[in-house]
Amino acid sequence: MNLVELRKKLAQLKDQMRTLVELAQGEKRGMTADEDTKFTELEGQAEALAGQIKVEERAEQLAMSGAGTKRTPEDPQHETEFRNLGDFVNTVRFNPYDARLSEYREMAMGTKTSGGVFVPPQFSSKLFEITPQDALVRPRAIVVPVDEASPDASMTFPALDQGAGSNMYGGVEVNWIGEGDEKPETNAKFKDLSLTPFEVAGHIVVTDKLIRNAPAINTIVNRLFRGAIAAAEDDAFLYGNGTAKPFGAINSAAAVAVPRQTANLIKYQDIVNMIAKAKLGGALVWSASQSILPQLLTMKDEAGHLIFQPNIADKMTGVLLGYPIRFQENAPILGAVGDLVLVDLQYYIIKDGAGIFISASEHPLFKQNKTIIKAFWNVDGKPWVTAPFTLKNGYTVSPFIKLGLPTT
Template sequence: MAPTLTVPRNADELEDMLGDTSNIAKIAETPDTFKNFILDYAKGQARSDASIEAQIKEETQRQFAEILKNEQIDGINRLNLAPSWDNGGPAARSKYYNRKAAGAGLDKQFGNWADYLVATWAGSNTQEAFAARSEIKKIQNAFGSSVPSDGGFLIPESLRSELLSVPMEKGLVRSRARVVPMETLMVPYPTVDSTSNATSVHGGVTGYWTEEGGTLTDSAPQFGRIELLAKKLTLYSEIPNELFQDSLISLEQFMSVSYPEALLWFEDNAFIDGTGVGQPLGFLNAPAAVSVTKEAGQPATTIVWENIVKAYSRMLPSSLGNAVWIAHIDTLPQLLTMALSVGTGGSAVWVGDGGGEGAPPVRILGRPVIFTEKVSSVGTAGDINFVDLGYYLIGDRQAMQMSTSTEFKFGNDKTAMRVIERVDGTPWIKSAITPRKGSNTLSPFVKVATRA
């Protein structure tokens, strides 16, 4: 009969017990006595320490989840732990995915660009392709006038949101602007008609100091509205038919890399200096934009420190923490060699990276500098700008179409392909704002005027 042992209640009792060699002999007398002693001590500790019990539960649940994930157990219907198109959506949706968009109804049928291109390519004459096109048109027609027909096929929402992921993350304007989803071709967006803070704010809100029991004076903001009207941006390419027939991998790469970069390029161009006629109104052409005039005697095509300081001073004070400098890359040499005049001498102005990484200059007066070739060249208005793009609205129609033609370039054995996006952009405020005190108007869009 195995010896009876008193199980220790804590570490101190365990230490005292093991200090007696006779107890060790009893514990290790057989494999079963040793195993039972360890289990009894562990159970006692778990009962007296809630944290140990919680750890045991957590580990038990983790192990059980692994069993359910990897083993098919009779009588148990497992959850689908590897989401696919079969459970209502893609495994890794872009964060710009909109389940209410017209193309969301096509997600289950087209999980990638290869499947979609095979189905919609004008050279595909299989029964499967005809059936797929019919399904696309059926969903497209269900949305009626809200998805105007351009003779093309509606792009699935998962692919559209994937196509926009590059512009949304890397676009100069889109990534910093206020993006408004558009469920129809025209969307009114509210704005406060604010032109002056001299006696009121937000277009008419006035505060009054009132005596106890005195009559309250009414004040109300003057609301206006901006109409975002989706405008058509078309991307066009001529692609060898061999790519459609033999190399869908290359075409997938083209659609997931080259087309997003093209969207990024042409959207930014319009959001920066678009005319507003048949295209977005760029922030450089905004009625609310203010220009900083050149200094007296300033040489042509130059940038001086005073230009920078005065541009900074015309920014809305509430936007100073959000504003960024957007400058043409040609301005870099002059920005790095600017000097501050002091009497008959002077000193260089250090334009550095503010402690971060990257090619200098990255910051001016503490705010980031974004270099681009999309704004005006050095010396002309808009070559260096100080802007808060939170005051720029982008209306995103969220319904793209694609069409192909094998006939237009038949003699070249090429397929003409076009993708149509509908988008609009406009500044959120309509005029510069007169400050409560001071004569210089303020704006979220500031540019240095031409130095000719």
């Protein structure tokens, strides 16, 4: 008797036990002696069957991790659901004809994506469960969810226009109105902001022996791909040029560059000047290159106090003049424009598209008994402001501040 049959038998036993209880309850009485004897007999059978199922499940898990058991759609032992992402990847690689994959192949074809299998939502959502500690932009930005009907179609949003003749509210004017006075018209100005998800892919090479170990590959794929997704997106959302990728906040027309006082250095006054140009009142966060650490760790204010004392045990996290700071691996080197930035990412929009998709191929590395696992998804992003904000007094601020080069 295979696992499917064992589970069906256990369900039948539980139904019989439930029937005996419901019969007695329906007649508002206790169970008769015969009913009690029957219930005890069924309970014993159910406990024995449950133990047998656990043994069979363990044996099957060992078989999958060792020999890579293949199952065809006609095989009655195939499971109805994947246990985890590792089980899914193992099946894509070693048993591509498993009936469980049919639904997800159809979903991939529905998005006009070829070469990959759509990752079940319960697993793909975990890959995008990126916390503010793991990624800078996505957890803090405005994220537009996937449109299931047309996941990769372009979408147009209204973006505030802070251009000439406007103001920091896109031209919206507020007036006090006396009793009986005519209400003035407002002049809200908007521009169209179009987002079209671009495809982005990552891959990893693993041994066939490792990929047969579903629990191990589940841990590896989840951890490595989640980290790669966060790093790739942060790089594009901050520094992307908009060519076949998102348009980065730091490269946008809304960004303001604050000249540094001395080339290849970051001084206390530079940081003060950056805060002075930031649009306050939001959720500002610093993004920095690790190469500036020697400058920050020894930097003092005018009173001789260290201005940055990070939590070294927690990934060098901390605050810089009251705002949290994150060190990005793709940030420019010390002395380059943008080696230190101060951003409010509530002014950045991300549009998710189709994905994630997974494909596994052994062909390029067949002789080495290795497999290339490829994961790809679609996403776009842009700032939703078009220019720096001009305050009523004429002073200019921005949600995107970058440290620039010296003026002389």
